[in-house]
Amino acid sequence: MSTIQWNNFDTLESYKALASAAPVDLAAVMSGESGAERVAKYCVPMAAGLAYNFAAKAVDDDILAELAKLAQEAQLLEKYEYLYNGAVVNTGEKRMVLHQLTRGQLGEKVEADGTDKRAFYLKEQERIAAFARKVHSGEIANGAGEKFTTVVQIGIGGSDLGPRAMYLALENWAKKNNTFLMEAKFISNVDPDDASAVLNSVDVAHALFILVSKSGTTLETLTNQSFVMDALRKAGLDPAKHMIAVTSETSPLAHSDEYLEAFFMDDYIGGRFSSTSGVGGAVLSLAFGPEVFAQFLDGAAEEDKLATEKDLMKNPALLDALIGVYERSFLGYPATAVLPYSQALSRFPAHLQQLDMESNGKSVNRFGEPISYVTGPIIFGEPGTNGQHSFYQLLHQGTDIIPLQFIGFRSSQILNDVEIQGSSSQKKLCANVAAQIVAFACGKQDTDPNKTFKGGRPSSIIAGDQLTPKALGALLSHFENKVMFQGFVWNINSFDQEGVQLGKVLAKKVLAHDTDGALAAYSAMLDI
């Protein structure tokens, strides 16, 4: 492996080249036969039958060639290899970055804390699978010997958004495919109404709670744990018989008799990258069975492997990352909208919002030095077609251009459909996403400027047959690797989150009544 160089983006040759690259007239190239040719040509296979199609992005072969040079000059693939072989890429926290190891071994054996980390993650997966099977069979049951019917995850941030989005993504698929074993619920917010409402909706006597906190010190999560334990005791139940923990081996929760069982992750997996670890594994294995979780991991593993492809045109995560950098750093777009045409992905944008914004919302490089170029964009989104009747007005005719990330599937999950006005709902759904891509790209002239669409609004689509566990794993990995590559380009550390600390410190001061000035005034206003 060549020596890795960590240089600021604006010091690279390819930065200058891209800054002076001739822009693409998207409306022009997407019109007529040229458009059809682009749809055929700018399409890259992904795992699980998905494909990443970027025909409607404002790039051409020249810009793609420059982006490939950027990938080389910034050593993006070498850095990925360096990462999955166990280098301390999270420099701020001096940690390796190993979430890919939870789903496969891409490179050399990685050792830490005296163990082979792939073997460690596999062992935890197997322990979770065995535990889940015992819960499903009734071997592990509540105090009265009755089966648990519901699983409730208590966690926040990465311990909530990813697992919740994955659960919702597969809930109906699992029901249709007879692998729906337990309903899952989630408690995250420290707002007491969150825990109260979830507890009111659950038969606590038959509920198994998963406490998820890597450090074992997350205030919201520990608070909600106490909330739940209180409710269990009030119902005459023994909390220790209703709760498991997912945490690190060094946390105070790791070896406590407050839990039926504890499963382990470690400091090398950031919360927002933890859906394929026990953080997602416990709840998904309990809800849908370990086999479904294994398929999800397979999809992610295959997509991780694709991200090692040296040919840019065969590497969808790298392509997506580079095009995103081009849009953000050179075209100046402030945000990206994530628009899944799939109700099952209703919370997937919220997960990507954390994944991307928490990883790449940084103003210093990986050495802690201030940088003078923009980094990660705002990420937001809602499922289509709902979004079309909401914020698409601004996307089409607003004064800012916002790149779009569509996701669509040829088949629904439940396969229950009706034919109305000559087409099924699923066809209508797909027709809408096809129409939107072209409407955004090509626009439409009109003698009335109020009915004119300028077009030139770029989008890509990830399209597949059906949102299966494997396809979901591939989707998840795609975006994780996209975010990682972009962090490498911007030369930032995508794996720490120092920006969350100050708020925590000040909140503690408020609760200790150790405040003055504005903080004291706001505290008084809120009756704290």
Added chain:
Amino acid sequence: MSTIQWNNFDTLESYKALASAAPVDLAAVMSGESGAERVAKYCVPMAAGLAYNFAAKAVDDDILAELAKLAQEAQLLEKYEYLYNGAVVNTGEKRMVLHQLTRGQLGEKVEADGTDKRAFYLKEQERIAAFARKVHSGEIANGAGEKFTTVVQIGIGGSDLGPRAMYLALENWAKKNNTFLMEAKFISNVDPDDASAVLNSVDVAHALFILVSKSGTTLETLTNQSFVMDALRKAGLDPAKHMIAVTSETSPLAHSDEYLEAFFMDDYIGGRFSSTSGVGGAVLSLAFGPEVFAQFLDGAAEEDKLATEKDLMKNPALLDALIGVYERSFLGYPATAVLPYSQALSRFPAHLQQLDMESNGKSVNRFGEPISYVTGPIIFGEPGTNGQHSFYQLLHQGTDIIPLQFIGFRSSQILNDVEIQGSSSQKKLCANVAAQIVAFACGKQDTDPNKTFKGGRPSSIIAGDQLTPKALGALLSHFENKVMFQGFVWNINSFDQEGVQLGKVLAKKVLAHDTDGALAAYSAMLDI
């Protein structure tokens, strides 16, 4: 009333004055005693015990004076009066804009279609109230004479996002206050899995469906209606005994024997402004009772009245609007994050996203002429404290500044809480929002730039005692009026949505297989 002048923003004297106004060093003014003074001074009472506090916005008395001049020069209050007195403010569609009339009479009697519109809206409210009471009493029941237990709204966009957000906002309040009468569910997406999943979760024999479409022609909604009717028939039920409509009197749904009853709105109420019409009224009156819906309207009516206040410092919607314009047009910020510290408001940001982005995401003025200044920002958000563990990293340390709109309440809704580490969950929730405001505004220096917070990130907070129906109405009205005032400043028509048309036209072409070029290629890719 003086003659109304509709001038482009950049032609105004105050535009030039604001462009050259001395910027405020937010971190400096919010530090020390100056910060506490601002919290006390920059606070404006709202209805229902709420207050709008903008201490942490980058404004001072000089800028506020300029904003007051802008309000005068752009005749914002005169335009509001003009609007609520029934002028054709929606110029593109040649329609009056009357949503405020659904909750009160602010000015002169407004006549249209041969009726007094206030009387018309009141009559529909009373018809809905009477109908809901009969459903609650069992006088109106299913075919077997059994009470309906669930209400399912079928609608999309404004017929979904607002009513759904309002329902979720009051669900736990209603349960706590013994006014929870029927559970509500919502079907919106044309994705067949949306309707299937909702129908699978409902006892259809005891479900009452509300079809909501002003025009009676919304494709997604009619498709989902057929979906539901199909399911009812398969269950051996008569759809006409399970369905009501909320529509305009001229729609094909208005006088159909497919419905138990039809309730009316009209073309003077845009979908995104329709939560206080029958669009929200039917589902909320059925779920919580007409009295709760009436309290919600009272809150909105009081807040509408406050928006007529000539003194800028007593008019929170006007202040919020003007500060937002200043941030967007002069400080150049691309987005606003809506951050309610209340799990009940989990979908309130999605509603505001539609309200704001569909209203003000425009590139032509109200006469259809292109403008050369930015208009509405991106709106996104999630509840705190969840967001803190997600995208706040970028808000604190990202390279773009994003203004923040906090919302918080001193009391929870369910009033079930636990004391942990010396404080209740509700106090922790409030401590966090107080801490965040100060962290964003003041930042923190550190010898390690990775741990440095530059501060200078502006926010406001709407704070209140509790999220009651009345407080929710006030909140809703506040943002509706804010969006309206901003549209007046930018001289755009906030009440049409031509940007949604092109996608509809192209989707029809796809379904008719009348495509070529890129559209045909995408259609083939998606197997349409």
